[in-house]
Amino acid sequence: MSEQTIETPQQYPEQLSDILLVMDKEKKKIQAVTGIDENGNLKTVDADKKNQSQFMRVDKSGDIFSNFFSNFWRQLKDPTHFSFFKVPAGEAEETAKALQQQVDAPTKEGEAVIAKHEVKEPKEQQQQQENKKGMETTQAKPETSEYRYKPEQIDWETMNNIGLSKERLEKVGVLDSLLRGYKTNTLIPISINLGSAVTRMDARLSLQPGENGNVVVAIHGVRQKPNLNIAFFGHEFTKEDKDSLLKSGNMGRVVELTNPKTGEKIPSIISIDRLTNEVIALRQEWIKIPDEIKGVKLNDEQKQTLREGKPLYLDGLDLKNTQDKSAYVQFNADRMYVEFLFGDRAPKQVQGNEPLRTFRGKEFSDEQYQKLTEGKTIYVTDFKDGKGQPYKGYVTLNAETGKFAFDFKNPDNLKNKVQPAEASKTQVAVNSDGKTNEATKNIKEPLKSEQQTPKDQKQQQQQKPKVPAKSKGIKR
Known part of the structure; x- marks a missing residue:
């Protein structure tokens, strides 16, 4: 046995x-x-x-x-x-x-x-990041899902002295993320007893490599406001830098930061930790841009705009609980992903007080851009719908909001009953919005440019309703 x-x-x-x-x-x-x-x-x-x-x-x-x-x-x-x-x-x-x-x-x-x-x-x-000694105390770093530290590497006696026992960290649900190398995503109340004085504060926590294989806890205390009046690893914040950081939380450009130990120049973007007001930097090489944001596929130029830390205006977004389908997005160094900028955080105008030049994935030429900024309407013939088919329409620019507006009819000539772009209306409604109409509802292929009816005999057959076969009855 x-x-x-x-x-x-x-x-x-x-x-x-x-x-x-x-x-x-x-x-x-x-x-x-x-x-x-x-x-x-x-x-x-x-x-x-x-x-x-x-x-x-x-x-x-x-x-x-x-x-x-x-x-x-x-x-x-x-x-x-x-x-x-x-x-x-x-x-x-x-x-x-x-x-x-x-x-x-x-x-x-x-x-x-x-x-x-x-x-x-x-x-x-992986939206959280670790902090290291020297420059890396504010240089965010991508992490994996693997554990970076072990519980036995932590000096629990010291941790207990500031009210951060292992049991408490497990109870509030932050120990696992700390061991993986992340900052806590919430503020943790802590108390530091110095003998003659006791300090209480709220802070984010992270673990850092210490000496002899041990780890130390880094306390990221809440600041009243970001300190932007002193050099940040060699970078002096300009007035424009400060305005952008205080408004949106992101500086909006790539700058070279200097590692004080090695002298290495590191292209980075900068954001503000909204929980603590700490200034956070992220190496540009660590920026990862998705191929698609809320149903909008990004082209190479749009991805490069985000890699440079700049805000990007997108239209046609699949946003729930709102009728607005457009918004600004920007990469955040602290959160390490592309975030939406709504309300006061959204810029009305970008880069030199000029509106963005891309709309619905289409970059306007210099001539088109000039007309738009002069308040004129332009006619665009090479927009692409959700199935990659070209369509046409009219674009105007709202000078106050910096946003573009689209219409299938020419807003400058509404008296005309039929406009050239009207032919694209059915195509875009079917291919991009998933709608149907009686003339094309049974067609299986995406509608071609300006298509409103079946294009050939095959599609005409698809449109015909299926008639049930007649019963032949029973032969007697």
Whole structure:
């Protein structure tokens, strides 16, 4: 008889693994992931029992899964085109149906299912950063999901003296993020007893490498306001720098900072920690820009604008709970991702008091830009809709807000009943907005430029309603 006297339930592979489900944001269909091909394209099958043997299985362990998903994300050609969900292997088919139902007919109950299983892209799990000695005390650094420190490396006796016992850090839910190398995402009340005086404060915390393999806790106390009147690693803040930092929290440009120990010049962007008013820098080389923001695909020039720390105006955003579909976005050095600038944080005008030159993914030529700034209407023939098809329309500029406006009709000549751009209205409504009309509702392909009716015999056949076959009856 075996020395093992306590029996444990047998665990099958399905109990030890999870299934990765995916939703193509364009097709709005939930499927199971089977892998990635050599070109970085996602391979999927329907999430039903007959395809179970093809499902990609991933280890349930949190750390192992985090590492797997980070690598998986990097290998994928267009990861932002998809939403991913992790579900137990035995529940894959049932959960896939629930997710699909939520996609087709959203409900509050379905939102909970989405939230429970959705896997966020790795960069959203890495919004905090560590601080190091010297310059790195304010130089943010990207982190991975792996643990950087071990609990036994921490001097818990010293931590207890400032009211930060291991039990308390676990209770408030920050110990795990600290061990991974992140700053706490909330302020923690602490007390420092100096014998003759006791200091109490709210602060963000982070761990830093110390001597002899130990780690020390860094206390990022709350400041009354950012100190912008002294040089920041060799950079003297200009009036424009200060105005931008105090208004939006981001400086809006790349500057060279000097490492005081090595003399290295480091191109960086600068932001303000909104919880503590600490000045935070991020190396430009660590800036990662997504391919798409709320349904708007970014071109190379737009990505470069964000890499340079500048604000970028985007139109046609898929924003919920608001009728406004446009906003400014900017990369934040402290949060380490592209954030939205709303209200007073949003610039009315950018760079030299001139409006941005890009609208709906289209960069205006010098001639077009000049006309817009003079208050004139321009006619643009090469906008691209959601399916990549060109369309036409009229653009004007609101001088007060610095925002562009679009119309299929010429606002300068509203008396004309038919304008050239009207032909694009149906095309854009179908391809970009998902709407239908009677003349094209059964056509399977994207509408071509200015298409309003079936273009050929094949599409005419698609439009014809299917007539049920007549019963031949029973021969007697």
